[in-house]
Amino acid sequence: GTGLNALAKAAGKLYFGTATDNGELSDAAYTAILDNNKEFGQITPANSMKWDATEPTRGTFTFSGGDQIANLAKANGQLLRGHNCVWYNQLPSWVSNGQFTAADLTTVIQNHCSTLVSHYKGQVYSWDVVNEPFNDDGTWRQDVFYNVLGTTYPAIALKAARAADPNAKLYINDYNIEQSGAKATAMLNLVKQLIADGVPIDGVGFQCHFIVGEVPGTFQTVLEQFTALGLEVAITELDIRTTTPASQSALAQQQKDYQSVVQACMNVDGCVGITVWDFTDKYSWVPSTFSGQGAACPWDQNLVKKLAYNGIVAAL
Numbered sequence: 001g002t003g004l005n006a007l008a009k010a011a012g013k014l015y016f017g018t019a020t021d022n023g024e025l026s027d028a029a030y031t032a033i034l035d036n037n038k039e040f041g042q043i044t045p046a047n048s049m050k051w052d053a054t055e056p057t058r059g060t061f062t063f064s065g066g067d068q069i070a071n072l073a074k075a076n077g078q079l080l081r082g083h084n085c086v087w088y089n090q091l092p093s094w095v096s097n098g099q100f101t102a103a104d105l106t107t108v109i110q111n112h113c114s115t116l117v118s119h120y121k122g123q124v125y126s127w128d129v130v131n132e133p134f135n136d137d138g139t140w141r142q143d144v145f146y147n148v149l150g151t152t153y154p155a156i157a158l159k160a161a162r163a164a165d166p167n168a169k170l171y172i173n174d175y176n177i178e179q180s181g182a183k184a185t186a187m188l189n190l191v192k193q194l195i196a197d198g199v200p201i202d203g204v205g206f207q208c209h210f211i212v213g214e215v216p217g218t219f220q221t222v223l224e225q226f227t228a229l230g231l232e233v234a235i236t237e238l239d240i241r242t243t244t245p246a247s248q249s250a251l252a253q254q255q256k257d258y259q260s261v262v263q264a265c266m267n268v269d270g271c272v273g274i275t276v277w278d279f280t281d282k283y284s285w286v287p288s289t290f291s292g293q294g295a296a297c298p299w300d301q302n303l304v305k306k307l308a309y310n311g312i313v314a315a316l
């Protein structure tokens with residue numbers, strides 16, 4: 001059939017999906033595309049399951065935003081990726097500025113992961129349990145988790161998540177691990193150690209926030225290095241940005257870039273699916289984060305399919 005998810009499934013993948021956010025769900029023209037599970041068989045909440053949204057003060061949990069996305073996935077017959085349990089960003093200040101002993105922060109992580117993952121038990125295909133643990137040079141990010149607990153914190157979070165929902169696939173997710181180099185090696189070494197230690201880990205997420213003309217040539221090779229360990233992999237946050245306003249030649253290159261990224265996943269059996277980090281330039285996070293850049297999604301500002309869409313179709 002036609003539609004990105006229908007094509008992905010016909011080709012043996014579990015899903016083609018998209019991120020979405022609560023504020024966008026009142027846009028009927030947008031949701032008409034989002035809700036079409038021929039295009040999207042999986043959704044990820046862009047913000048509403050993050051720590052600042054779900055446990056803004058210690059021990060007080062708010063799930064209304066996350067529930068709205070989870071209920072939408074259920075209504076649409078879409079898989080759900082949970083995003084995320086432990087990340088240095090979008091942390092409430094009681095965590096980021098907390099003065100914790102190792103024992104206290106362990107309890108904080110366990111309680112957060114356990115309560116969050118339990119709340120969505122049975123509704124989530126996969127959880128990004130740990131997000132962005134590494135700096136680009138492959139050293140550990142010096143966040144509150146690492147500063148207090150060192151390299152032990154991913155295992156604390158993963159074990160709590162497994163206990164809370166034994167059927168959810170547990171992922172570590174990061175960016176700039178898509179090319180061979182220090183950061184990909186650091187991630188490989190981390191997951192090898194977790195496996196050796198018997199810590200529950202099922203997958204690695206490759207964010208894939210790329211720049212037009214700069215898709216790394218080693219991406220498929222890196223994916224295969226992870227699946228060789230018995231893990232699944234997924235493209236979790238794909239977008240390919242360019243200088244705005246985008247030129248016709250940039251949009252033509254973007255089509256090729258989308259095709260090559262999706263093709264890398266198609267070529268690797270253990271790559272279960274592809275998620276774009278929202279499908280339209282109307283709601284992309286890119287312009288507000290990367291000054292002067294945007295036009296990163298397969299649908300334009302007016303919800304019209306771009307050449308990039310054809311690039312994805314060509315690979316599926």
Ligand code: XIL
Pocket residue numbers: 046047131207237285
């Ligand atoms: C982004 C959201 O899309 C934005 O709305 C928010 O302001 C910042 O975070 N890596 C991630 C995502 O893992 O959680 C980020 O999402 C994009 C980069």
